[in-house]
Amino acid sequence: MSLRFGTSGIPLSSRRPGTDHGIARARALGLDCLEMAWSNGVRMGPAMARRIAAAARTHRLQLTAHAPYYVNLCADGPVAARSRRRLIDTGRLAARCGARSFCFHAGFYPARGAAEAGRRVRRGLAEVSATLRGEGNDIDIRPELTGKASQVGSLDEILAWSAEVEGVRPCIDFSHQYARSQGAFNRYDDFTALLERVRSRLGRTALERLHVHISGIEFGPRGERRHLPLRRSKFRYRELLRALKDARVSGWVVCESPEMERDALRLQRAYRRLP
Numbered sequence: 604m605s606l607r608f609g610t611s612g613i614p615l616s617s618r619r620p621g622t623d624h625g626i627a628r629a630r631a632l633g634l635d636c637l638e639m640a641w642s643n644g645v646r647m648g649p650a651m652a653r654r655i656a657a658a659a660r661t662h663r664l665q666l667t668a669h670a671p672y673y674v675n676l677c678a679d680g681p682v683a684a685r686s687r688r689r690l691i692d693t694g695r696l697a698a699r700c701g702a703r704s705f706c707f708h709a710g711f712y713p714a715r716g717a718a719e720a721g722r723r724v725r726r727g728l729a730e731v732s733a734t735l736r737g738e739g740n741d742i743d744i745r746p747e748l749t750g751k752a753s754q755v756g757s758l759d760e761i762l763a764w765s766a767e768v769e770g771v772r773p774c775i776d777f778s779h780q781y782a783r784s785q786g787a788f789n790r791y792d793d794f795t796a797l798l799e800r801v802r803s804r805l806g807r808t809a810l811e812r813l814h815v816h817i818s819g820i821e822f823g824p825r826g827e828r829r830h831l832p833l834r835r836s837k838f839r840y841r842e843l844l845r846a847l848k849d850a851r852v853s854g855w856v857v858c859e860s861p862e863m864e865r866d867a868l869r870l871q872r873a874y875r876r877l878p
Contacts, residue, residue, distance in 0.1 A: 606847065607665055608856045608871035609636035611816075614864040622700075623651075623658040630662035632864055634871065638857040639668040639700065645692050649699065656701040667814060667855050668697035668705040675710035676727035677720045677755055686710070687727050694735045694742050704743035704814045704855065706774035709755045720755050725764055732770040743772045745814050750779035750827025757783070758797065762804045773801065774814045778830075778859070781838050782822035789839050794846035802850075813854035817843065817870060832862040833869060844874045 613625030614632065622639055629637045639655075659666050670693040674686040690707060697705045709727075712720045724746070732744055746764055749756035758780065761773040780788045780797065788797075801809050819836025821828045833840055847856075856874075860866035 606853055606856060606874065607636040608858070608867050608874070609634045609638065609664075610863045610867045611638045611669065611857050611859045612640035612863065613637075615862075616864060621651075621654075623654045626655070626658040626662050626664050626666075629864070630664050632868060634664070634864065634867055636665045636667065636855045636857070638855075639666060639697065639702065641669060641693065642672050644671050644673070645689070645696050647696055647700075652696060652699040656699065659701045665855065666697070666700055666702040667857060668693060668700070668702045670705055670707035672708060674707050676724045677710040677713050679713075683723065683727060687730055690727075690731045690744070691734050694731065694740060694744065695738070698735075698740050698742045702742065704745055704772070704774075706745040706747045706814060706816075708749055709746045709760075711753055712755055717755075721760060721763070724755055724760070725767060728764055728768045728771050732768055736770055741770065743812070743814065744768075744770050745772050745774035747774040747816070748776045748779050750776065750782040750820070750822070752783060752826055754826075758800065762801065765805055765809070772805075772809065772812070772814070774816065775801070776816035776859075777843055778816065778818050778820040778836075778838055779827060782820050782827040785822065785824075785826075786837065789837070789842075791839075791842040791846055794843045795850065798846060798850045798852065810850055811853045813852050815847070815852075815854060815856045816859050817856060818859040818866070830859050830861055832860050833866045840870065841873055844870065845877060848874065848877045 819831035858867035
């Protein structure tokens with residue numbers, strides 16, 4: 604599988620609403636993947652899921668999905684149960700649409716600390732994976748590298764969960780790592796070292812099927828504040844693309860920039876020009 608570039612959500616230039624039309628527009632632009640951004644909830648009937656899957660096949664465009672933001676696997680009782688259910692629902696629906704991977708934010712650190720957070724997330728992921736795989740659904744379940752120190756999802760955490768729970772793989776948001784580090788993580792050597800950590804912990808196959816997020820980003824003392832267009836950010840995306848190329852990474856690069864397809868195409872063109 605090659606490295607595919609696309610948008611988080613329906614391209615802004617799509618003339619008609621609906622993910623099936625967004626797929627057609629993304630392909631017309633020359634993009635080759637699209638992330639279904641279900642940030643505010645998963646609301647879709649089986650007929651629409653079939654139309655999306657058919658459109659993706661027709662246009663030879665690969666799909667990923669982003670689960671709702673209302674997930675906190677670190678919470679107590681009913682909140683954690685609802686979070687697990689949302690992830691299971693996302694995995695089921697994403698697979699019906701033909702998606703191969705879905706990502707999510709795992710939650711926030713509880714008062715009991717990071718160790719307890721890690722245990723709770725691991726238990727939640729094990730239940731989600733067991734349910735989906737018990738149904739014959741092998742979609743990738745991907746906790747995302749998060750942009751704030753208060754959020755569960757450091758690089759060490761997502762690699763540990765991926766190593767320990769069947770069906771779980773990391774979603775590497777390089778811009779979030781840049782924000783978490785207060786801008787210190789922003790050079791070719793940094794990007795290469797991160798990719799080597801993924802390979803070392805999870806094996807070469809993890810780099811051959813990697814789910815990546817990139818955008819411009821603004822950060823403050825607590826980390827991520829908001830996404831920005833690439834040109835308005837100091838994030839060195841060209842050096843990241845060089846690192847991805849040199850490491851022979853395959854998979855999906857999802858652009859979360861507010862400029863959506865403009866920046867997704869900017870990333871794609873820059874990558875394809877690399878020798």
